[in-house]
Amino acid sequence: MRTTIKDIATLTGFSVTTISLVLNGKGHKISAETKKRILDAAERMNYRPNQLAVSLVKKRSKSIGLIVPDIANVYFANMARAIDEACSESGWSVILCNTSDRHERDIEYINLLADKGADGIIFIMAKDNTREMARRALELLEELRVPYIVLDRIPSGCGCPGIGTDHEVGGYLATKYLIELGHRRIACVMGPPKTQMDSEARFRGYCRAMKEAGVAVDSSLVCTGEYTPRGGAAAVDQLISRDFTAIFACNDASAYGVCQRLKFYGKRVPDEVSVVGYDDVFYAQMLEVPLTTVRQQVYEMGMESVRRLLRQVKSGERLLEPVIFEPELVVRDSTARRE
């Protein structure tokens, strides 16, 4: 038989009201000690809320929330569209919230969505989240008892339901390809500092490929970019006096800036410098020199996150291990064999 709140009351000696408050994440005035005892008992007894009762009380609205860092970034815009399509097919609505990549707005919107009765949340973290901030955001989600999936930027070792890309593999594929083309002096234009969840992983992949090929990483060829065309251009300004024949830029926007700036200096792509980007956003193939890049499975990740979240909302089945997608290399015209 199913465990009820009454069973937990009998076991712990607390009132049904107190237990209900705690289990619904509303026990703000209840002591931590009491909370812990109730939650432990609920877990031990394998308590699962009666979904029908919950939806009657909470008036489930068949809507989920989607928190994105920057909706004007085509990478996230495409992900948002995939999520929207998947939801729409299942008769669900999406409430989209843009955080401008700011942690404080992550928190604001998690609260707002819970408040508005979203049945679940797909959460793409702001890039300024430190490990500590990320932990706090996840704790809030747990406290509010809203089913959620962390998408795209998964803090390492968070143990949360997550769906992402193996960016180390991405960085590795890009660099390995350049090495196969005969390049050795390969620069790396990273993302903004502190983006440990993605840019640093791509850099690790770059280092791994270099090491495998027996090429030392020259730190003067590693620049911090900003994931923007401007950042890519600034990196080239820094690199131009150095000796290099290829550049791996950690996203397509900065790769575009790299190509523009190389042109400004009269360096031809790919004849003099090979360039690889990352993301395969739609305009990668629209550029003057169509870009070789690492494709993330944006669409598939969006779809999968909806499938997993709805499963969790409907049956309480929680994703225990992150689902990690593998990126792939897309070869176009911005790379060439080193003569």
Added chain:
Amino acid sequence: MRTTIKDIATLTGFSVTTISLVLNGKGHKISAETKKRILDAAERMNYRPNQLAVSLVKKRSKSIGLIVPDIANVYFANMARAIDEACSESGWSVILCNTSDRHERDIEYINLLADKGADGIIFIMAKDNTREMARRALELLEELRVPYIVLDRIPSGCGCPGIGTDHEVGGYLATKYLIELGHRRIACVMGPPKTQMDSEARFRGYCRAMKEAGVAVDSSLVCTGEYTPRGGAAAVDQLISRDFTAIFACNDASAYGVCQRLKFYGKRVPDEVSVVGYDDVFYAQMLEVPLTTVRQQVYEMGMESVRRLLRQVKSGERLLEPVIFEPELVVRDSTARRE
């Protein structure tokens, strides 16, 4: 003194409850005749809900809804970002809803947003809205008594609070510029059929410029595009056997398709064919031949719609006339004087 619901009750003889239901858009079971008498009386007596009372009851959440046709379209994504920024500056949140350009989802999301207690709605209509459908959507907004602004696609003569662009001026500027460069055989690649709110207006501007210059419009040079690269390419397939020296494409995505396809046929832009786009999306200047295009004031329109909506939410001051922004021509490299 302010008119209260009691005053309306005294005048009409209906109960306070009935009147309250009707005024709050919840009088589904109340006869049309009764509704009409109550709404007429409310209007005659200049009834305005007590905003403080309303926000206490409705728990105003300082959040507005934004309904967009396609979030993966950079034009709308940039508008969404501007709206988000403007709201954030004023301490408001934005709930974004993507309709995939489908009228039925316009209606779905208007209901959802009202349900979730959004304090106001910025509404960019799906492109498949017929005049009749558009009217129905606006009626629903009025019925639900949610303050709203119709942004970007304003049905002609709707008399609703709207903020948009004068697309006839846009089409006129593009075509006039091509005529000034000496072109006479100017093709026009329109948007999808039935987009009377924007593509047809651009076409009217094209016709006006042609007429002013004494050039007859050749209907074999007017194609229906789809606002997509593929649509632009298909239009060139249709045009290629005709005699033309310039193409005005009604948005940048189709202009990109036009340029690609001209290249495929070995026609050089701008030496053999001049091309003008529309929108000035961010990638217009990233293309192999940076695109001459018509810039809409996307950012300013987004900002203004927030200012106007918040004013309406806070003080009930309703925008009576649409605010219309003028587009401007941005000259880049895809246009040249006809030799």
